[in-house]
Amino acid sequence: MTQKDFIPNLEPKNISPGEVSWQSPSNIALVKYWGKKENQIPANPSISFTLDNCKSTTTLKFSKKDEITGTAEFDFDFYFEGKQKEDFKPKITKFFQRIEQYCPYLKDFSFEIHSENSFPHSSGIASSASGMSAIALCLMDMERKLYPEFSDEYFTKKASFLARLGSGSASRSIDGGLVVWGEHKDIEGSSDEYAVAYPYKVHEIFRNYKDTILLVDKGEKQVSSTVGHDLMHGHPFAENRFRQANDNLKALIPVLESGDTTEFIKIVESEALTLHAMMMSSQPYFILMKPNTLQILNKIWEYRDKTGIPVCFTLDAGANVHVLYPENHETKILEFINNELVVYCQNGHYICDHVGDGAKKLYF
Template sequence: MVTEQHFVPQPYTGSAQNGSFSWSAPSNIALVKYWGKKANQIPANPSISFTLSDCKTITTLGFSQKESNGAFSFNLLFEGQPKESFRPKIEKFFERVAVYLPFLKDYHFTIDTRNTFPHSSGIASSASGMAAMAVNLMSLERLLNPDMTDDYFYQKASFLARLGSGSACRSVKGSTVIWGTHEGTPGSTDLFGIPFTDVHEVFTTYQDTILLVDKGEKQVSSTLGHDLMHGHPYAERRFAQAHENLTAIKQSLATGDLDSFIKITESEALTLHAMMMTSQPYFILMKPNTLEIINKIWQYRAETAVPVCFTLDAGANVHILYPENVADKVLQFIKKELVGYCQNNQYICDKIGVGASSI
């Protein structure tokens, strides 16, 4: 069994003075949701997600060796402009991972990052951002440890990304990714995400159109929402349900059973928001237009038998999931019936991706 100690490196045999790397890393959308966590970014229940393709963070990491190594040193640019408000999150991330990346205080870093989608809009920008950061740092560690294998590179990158943002570990590698210890999944662990590859071909080209109902900042952060699962009256049953639904959706994904996939996916989305509405304090992240869209999807599916469904993240936006072979019909439905419920008529067409990519 892999433990945290596995990611503490031996003395480095390589060296690097200065240079830069650029990576993109995508967001992901959970099918079975992770909501609630323990210390050190350990999930209270396992989850499974589709990795997206076009909604991603692109990060360039420049590094130059310092003469003294007393503290973390970095400049941070977001979309080309200094972004001091991001500094505390990067500082905290560096503090968490320093034992696993002992070179961090040896370099000054320039972090230049941008998203291909609106920040803080219910699309998981923290997931893509921390995944991109993790693979960049692993690229530097690979210079210091030239014997590093690809398997170790991606496993440790997922492990590090998790310490920045839990769901980020599902954005590093793989099209469908499981995170969290699950009895029916060999190799599953709370420490990093693992690709789930027993997937029917219908899901390998699945589409995700994201309806931007509300592009503003969420009233309640995901971090606070996770914390409210401590002492939640329905928490234990919810965690058990997640295990059960992960077992069931793996079967749906393997066999191409769209009916069961739809039932589990939509139920999980509504359960996530039910947990928010029944916590103390309670809160609602859905908007009226979120509910209008859900009802329109249900009506359209009942009338046409087109296997389209929705899921939600911790926000108001709606992810519409559907097979590639019905894309024309679904996009026509979206343009005719749903666009009016989006802020400024905006939506994003995305699809299943494969994870982080070096640029």
């Protein structure tokens, strides 16, 4: 599907005021997306595990305006965890501006958006993926009432397409399991416009992988992801990095099929460190890892060497560490975390998560 396919070409039906609710999870990239072109197009493809426990729950209340003028504005209020949040409205307005040509009904309605996260707002877990995908799903649910003819496949792809225009990584939070965003010649159906469920065979060991997130630093990042992505323009290592991401995604295909955790670890940890290497070698340069991040990485390496258990780490654009491991080692890894790693977490906090099934509609 192309962008034009997501522009409605039918007259919308009249619908009564109503509300829709969706839960959408966060995700953690294995091959990282870092650097983008215009209109939220990724400079390289990425693949992620969809999580389960770290999610946003969003309700969209809608009612058609009594009178619509040619100068109509977006009319909405945004509530986070029950409190009106004016400071978040500019982000929603920008999102609506980006998607208006694909959702031409937006200015015809008044909205109330209510959102909450299953994880603490200050936990250092990026909420843009879960939050923006949940809003996109709510809009698509409303759109299905306006244009009831479209298919489930169209619903999913357009939801991912809209989510991408809010936050690139949000495109990967619609489907469950392993999800690919960005065109790659070896991934059938892959697209820069929306994410797709990984289409090939996945070994049982990777279907229920565990992700324990160690909260090293709950503070706001010193550099936003948007700024970080922009610094890839003119970066001296950018082209090699984009090539590396493509190569690593190709290399993961046989690894995911065979269940080869040794090769999985090599690719995933290299990707995490390369992401931060790009930040440290941009201009201006910056470091988002903290001393305790490095302590944890070294402890994981030592533990893996000593025990042979295939535990590894990945990082997002921050200081927190995602500890990835097969389900059958959960008891030992949690013991290791509590005995040796929790001391490096802010207030001893960590979150236990695992690969999930993707976004879900809520019925009341």
